[in-house]
Amino acid sequence: xxxxxxxxxxxxxxxxxxxxxxxxxxxxxxxxxxxxxxxxxxxxxxxxxxxxxxxxxxxxxxxxxxxxxxxxxxxxxxxxxxxxxxxxxxxxxxxxxxxxxxxxxxxxxxxxxxxxxxxxxxxxxxxxxxxxxxxxxxxxxxxxxxxxxxxxxxxxxxxxxxxxxxxxxxxxxxxxxxxxxxxxxxxxxxxxxxxxxxxxxxxxxxxxxxxxxxxxxxxxxxxxxxxxxxxxxxxxxxxxxxxxxxxxxxxxxx
Numbered sequence: 001x002x003x004x005x006x007x008x009x010x011x012x013x014x015x016x017x018x019x020x021x022x023x024x025x026x027x028x029x030x031x032x033x034x035x036x037x038x039x040x041x042x043x044x045x046x047x048x049x050x051x052x053x054x055x056x057x058x059x060x061x062x063x064x065x066x067x068x069x070x071x072x073x074x075x076x077x078x079x080x081x082x083x084x085x086x087x088x089x090x091x092x093x094x095x096x097x098x099x100x101x102x103x104x105x106x107x108x109x110x111x112x113x114x115x116x117x118x119x120x121x122x123x124x125x126x127x128x129x130x131x132x133x134x135x136x137x138x139x140x141x142x143x144x145x146x147x148x149x150x151x152x153x154x155x156x157x158x159x160x161x162x163x164x165x166x167x168x169x170x171x172x173x174x175x176x177x178x179x180x181x182x183x184x185x186x187x188x189x190x191x192x193x194x195x196x197x198x199x200x201x202x203x204x205x206x207x208x209x210x211x212x213x214x215x216x217x218x219x220x221x222x223x224x225x226x227x228x229x230x231x232x233x234x235x236x237x238x239x240x241x242x243x244x245x246x247x248x249x250x251x252x253x254x
Contacts (some may be wrong), residue, residue, distance in 0.1 A: 035096070083169065098117070139172065178232075
């Protein structure tokens with residue numbers, strides 16, 4: 001932690017260790033407050049949110065979507081809290097990014113600090129893009145695959161509310177986080193930790209890392225889902241290579 005806090009210190013002013021911990025406490029409070037506010041908002045619209053989550057299943061089997069089983073006495077409340085958390089996380093994501101960046105990079109100059117807001121918006125856009133791609137494209141195909149696979153085994157796929165909602169929410173959030181790869185790479189390029197030559201030279205290694213990461217964060221183990229998550233991440237990585245090349249040319253004034 002001391003190495004990390006050394007990175008946070010500016011060249012003109014060093015802060016004591018306890019001051020860094022106070023900054024961390026303040027950042028966690030702001031992030032928690034933002035998440036709590038968006039969670040409360042989502043909980044007020046829990047019925048509409050539940051209908052949105054059930055829509056991909058309705059495309060696969062409308063009858064199954066209308067007959068999800070609730071096995072727990074308090075499922076209606078506890079699952080609503082879970083949905084509110086994930087929905088709140090999506091809405092609060094740009095604020096979480098901004099607060100985290102302000103904590104990690106406090107020694108930026110004024111011009112660099114002005115870039116935090118566009119970066120937070122870019123991160124939010126990428127996150128929403130991943131969520132939308134998962135919700136509209138990948139999730140219906142994944143549900144169809146498992147639904148038909150269960151029937152091929154002569155089983156009747158009877159899914160509970162808790163299992164279905166946990167699977168779908170974790171699924172779309174995982175895709176949203178995976179789509180943050182370009183922002184992470186661009187930040188590393190901006191900080192001078194990686195460059196175009198390094199990104200191009202380690203392309204083969206990056207492919208392995210991307211698909212291993214996709215296998216870890218996806219809630220399923222089927223090849224279809226792995227490819228549908230890993231392939232867009234690799235395309236985004238190639239885009240990052242091109243952007244890093246443009247950034248280096250711009251810095252050299254070419």
